[in-house]
Amino acid sequence: MPRECKGCKGPHDEFAFHPGVCKAGNRHGLWTQRHDAFQMSLHAALQRLGAHVVSCSSGSGNWFGTAGCRPDGKGYKRADIVGVNKYAVGRHLFIDTAIADPNAGAARSAVPSAAEAAGVAAELRASKKVAKYAPLAGAVSSHFMAAVVERYGACCDSLVGLLKLYTGDGERDPTVCDDWTTFATSSTTYLASRVVFTAVVADACMVERVLSIDVAGAAMASAMPAHARAYARPAGPRCAFERPSASVVEGRGGIMWYESM
Numbered sequence: 221m222p223r224e225c226k227g228c229k230g231p232h233d234e235f236a237f238h239p240g241v242c243k244a245g246n247r248h249g250l251w252t253q254r255h256d257a258f259q260m261s262l263h264a265a266l267q268r269l270g271a272h273v274v275s276c277s278s279g280s281g282n283w284f285g286t287a288g289c290r291p292d293g294k295g296y297k298r299a300d301i302v303g304v305n306k307y308a309v310g311r312h313l314f315i316d317t318a319i320a321d322p323n324a325g326a327a328r329s330a331v332p333s334a335a336e337a338a339g340v341a342a343e344l345r346a347s348k349k350v351a352k353y354a355p356l357a358g359a360v361s362s363h364f365m366a367a368v369v370e371r372y373g374a375c376c377d378s379l380v381g382l383l384k385l386y387t388g389d390g391e392r393d394p395t396v397c398d399d400w401t402t403f404a405t406s407s408t409t410y411l412a413s414r415v416v417f418t419a420v421v422a423d424a425c426m427v428e429r430v431l432s433i434d435v436a437g438a439a440m441a442s443a444m445p446a447h448a449r450a451y452a453r454p455a456g457p458r459c460a461f462e463r464p465s466a467s468v469v470e471g472r473g474g475i476m477w478y479e480s481m
């Protein structure tokens with residue numbers, strides 16, 4: 221008997237395909253947190269390489285100028301990351317990140333289908349982002365690149381190009397990089413493995429949270445202390461899962477693994 225998705229009331233499947241294409245998939249900020257993990261990973265990895273990048277999705281002002289202002293006057297459009305002065309003074313590289321799902325209807329019905337080729341869903345999402353952001357970047361004499369990865373790790377072409385743009389052909393220097401390993405000696409492999417692994421793990425985390433909410437939701441709520449539930453109540457259920465108690469994080473039900481030994 222398949223478990224019911226508490227978002228759309230549809231059935232879950234045994235391979236966790238459903239949370240990626242659910243019509244209510246972003247309840248409790250599930251997709252947003254997955255996206256943000258990928259964005260932060262790419263931002264941190266580029267910084268690690270010495271690039272001057274800024275997270276511009278919130279709190280860093282309007283980088284697109286008048287072109288970015290919304291017609292209704294409510295705020296402005298933002299990309300996720302900006303490579304400051306990447307091409308020249310005042311000519312930046314804007315990056316917008318996303319995690320796409322090859323099980324989505326548009327990707328499966330595309331030619332070639334996402335069922336036959338890897339990266340189809342990522343390319344579809346990337347083309348939408350280019351249509352949205354490239355004119356905005358062009359209005360401020362800058363450039364835009366989409367950074368889209370699929371749930372299972374396939375990257376869009378422009379993400380591959382973006383990684384190569386920042387790393388070049390060089391090898392990492394083991395005398396300089398304190399996280400150098402023999403598994404990723406080239407800068408490109410290092411950067412790609414970092415961001416793709418983050419995306420895949422963030423997706424696994426999203427699946428774990430979906431199952432915790434839909435299958436073990438009652439147990440999580442009962443394990444949450446009263447003050448946490450009281451805090452969460454005015455802001456809705458999303459807050460309840462963003463601020464879990466220590467017992468929820470370390471041991472569902474409040475019993476730590478070492479306490480049973």
Ligand SMILES: [Zn+2]
Nearest residue numbers: 225227228242
């Ligand atoms: Zn659903």
